[in-house]
Ligand SMILES: CC(C)[C@H](C(=O)O)[C@@H](O)C(=O)O
C-alpha cells in the first residue's frame with residue numbers, strides 16, 4: 240500500500256455544457272494518479288456560469304470564489320450556453336468567468352498549442368506546415384480592454400448613443416506578464432515574440448517599451464516584436480516560426496484561439512492561469528459545446544492535460560504531470576479517438592463529429 | 602481611333618518600398634484600359650508615408666490631402682519601412698495612412714479574400730479547405746480604438762505610468778458601416794456575419810444591437826453574429842462558411858489579414874475604402890516589403906485588382922473593371938507567376954520568393 244504523504248485541496252468548477260462530463264473524468268484521473276504518487280486530493284465542487292445562475296441567480300456566487308481562494312488550485316470545465324445568452328451582462332455566464340479571473344488575480348494565462356504527430360491530420364493546414372508546431376501563448380488576463388475603465392454606454396457631443404471601453408495598461412501589469420513570458424521562453428526554446436499594435440495604439444507603445452526594457456534582464460532570450468495583424472497572418476503562413484508569444488488580453492483571446500485551431504485539435508488543448516501568489520485556475524480552452532453535452536462525445540483530453548498543468552504549475556508535482564501526459568500519448572498511440580480528432584483509417588473508436596462551432600456559446 | 606468621352610482625375614500615392622513599382626504598373630493598366638474604353642485619366646502623383654517624411658518632414662503633407670480630396674479616386678501603393686520605424690508617432694509613415702483615411706472620411710473598407718482555382722496551391726491550408734473560398738471583409742475604418750479619445754500616456758491612481766486608448770462607437774457609425782455590409786452581402790451570396798466581442802465589451806454590445814435592428818430592413822440577408830475569437834478560429838477551420846464579414850476597425854485589421862493569408866496570395870488582394878460622398882481610396886493590402894523593393898520582384902496584381910475596384914466602385918466603370926479582372930485571370934491561366942504565388946511545375950516565370958514577413962514594416 241502507498242503511504243499518503245501529501246494533501247491538496249482542489250476546487251472543481253464543472254460549469255455548463257460538457258463541463259461536468261470532462262471534470263468528472265479529470266477528477267478520476269487526479270484521484271488515480273494521486274493514489275500512485277502518494278497524494279490525496281480533497282475536492283470541493285462549486286457552481287459557476289449558467290449552472291450558478293440557475294442555482295443562485297448570479298454567475299459567480301461568493302461561496303464559489305471563497306472556496307477557490309482557499310484551495311491549492313482550481314479546475315474549471317466550461318461555461319455558457321444558449322439558455323443564458325440573452326441575460327443582461329452582469330448575469331451572463333461569461334461574467335462569472337471574468338469575475339473569478341479578477342477575483343483570483345490570475346493575470347498570466349498560458350495556452351500551449353501543440354501539434355502531436357498522432358494528430359497532424361486533424362489540422363486544416365497542410366501536413367508540412369502543421370507538423371512540429373509547438374508554441375505557447377502567454378496572454379495577459381486581468382487587464383486591458385476586458386477590465387479597463389471608463390466603460391459603458393452614454394452619449395457623444397452630438398447626443399448620439401455610444402458604447403465605449405478603455406484599453407489601458409500600467410507598467411507593473413506589463414512587467415509582470417512580460418516576466419512570466421521571458422521565464423516561459425527560457426524553459427522552452429528561448430524565443431519570445433511580443434505581439435502588439437504599437438504603430439497605432441498608445442497602450443501598445445508602452446507595452447513594447449517595457450518589454451524591450453526588460454529584455455536586458457534576459458540576455459539568453461531572443462526577443463522580437465510583431466504587429467497583431469501580421470501575427471494573425473504568420474500563424475497561418477508558418478506557425479513553426481513561433482516559440483513563445485506574449486500578448487495582451489484581447490489580442491491573446493483572438494490569437495490563442497486561432498493558434499488552437501491551427502493544431503486542429505482544440506479538444507486537446509489545456510490552459511493555466513497563474514496569479515502572483517494565490518492559487519491558479521486550470522481549464523480546457525474549448526467551450527461548453529452545448530450541442531453535444533450529455534452525450535458522451537466530448538473529448539476529455541484537454542481537461543486531463545489541464546490537470547497535468549495543474550500538477551506541474553500549481554503543485555510542483557512534475558512526476559504526476561508527466562505520468563498523465565504520457566498516458567494521454569499512450570491512449571492516442573493505441574488509436575483511441577473522439578470524433579473531433581478522428582481521421583478515417585487511423586482510429587479505433589468513432590464518435591460523431593464534435594461541433595467546435597459551438598465555441599461561440601462559451 | 603477611339604473618341605475620348607470621359608475624364609477622371611486620379612491621385613496616385615506611390616508611397617514607400619514596392620509602392621512606386623506597383624503604382625507605375627497600375628498607371629499603365631489604367632491608361633491602356635482607358636484608351637480602349639473612351640476614358641482619359643489625369644494623374645497627379647503625390648507623396649505620402651516615409652517618402653513624404655523625407656521630402657516634407659510629415660507623413661501626410663497638406664497638398665497630398667488636398668489633391669486627394671479634389672480627385673475622383675485615389676490609388677495608394679504602400680507605406681512604411683525600417684528607415685522610419687523609430688520616429689515619434691506623429692512622424693511615422695503609418696500616421697500618414699491613418700490621417701488620409703480620416704481626412705477623406707473613408708469609413709468603409711472592403712477587403713475581398715478569394716482563392717482563385719489557379720492559385721489554390723499557394724495556400725498553406727489543405728486544398729479541400731482552401732478551394733472555393735470567396736469572402737469579403739467589410740471593416741469599419743475611421744472609428745473605434747484607432748481614433749477614439751481619450752488616448753495617450755498618463756499616470757494611474759498609484760502614480761504608475763499608463764498607456765491608454767478608447768474603443769468607442771456611436772450609433773451612426775455602426776449604422777452606416779452595417780448598411781454597406783448588408784448591401785455588399787446583397788450583391789454577393791446574401792449571407793452576413795457580424796463579428797464582435799459582445800460577451801465582454803460594451804462597444805460591441807451596442808454594435809450587435811444596432812446591426813440586429815438594421816437587419817429588419819434587409820429581410821433577404823441572413824444575418825449571424827460571431828465572437829471575434831471564434832471568427833479567428835473559424836477562418837482556419839472552414840473559411841468557406843463565410844460570405845460577407847462585418848466588423849470594427851481593430852478586429853477587421855486582424856481578421857482581414859488572417860483571411861488574406863488563408864488565400865495564400867496576399868500579393869493578389871486589393872482593397873477599397875469608401876466614404877459617404879467624397880472620393881474613395883484604393884490600395885493593395887500587402888505592405889511595402891522593403892526587402893524586395895526596387896528588384897522587380899513585387900507582385901503587381903493586387904494593385905491592378907485595386908484599379909479594377911476603383912473603376913467599379915468609384916467611377917462606375919464596370920466594363921473597364923471586368924476587362925482588367927479578366928486580363929489578370931488570363932495572365933494566370935497562361936502560367937505567369939511572381940515568386941509569392943509560384944508553385945513548381947505549374948508556372949512559367951520564377952522570381953525569388955517575396956517575403957511576406959515584411960508586412961510588419963507596413
Ligand atoms: C468566454 C470569454 C469571456 C473568454 C474570454 O474572452 O476571455 C473566452 O473566450 C476565453 O478565451 O477564455
Ligand SMILES: CC(C)[C@H](C(=O)O)[C@@H](O)C(=O)O
Pocket residue numbers: 438439468695698699854963
Ligand atoms: C499600417 C497600419 C496602420 C494599417 C492598419 O492597422 O489599419 C494596416 O495594417 C492596414 O490594415 O491597412
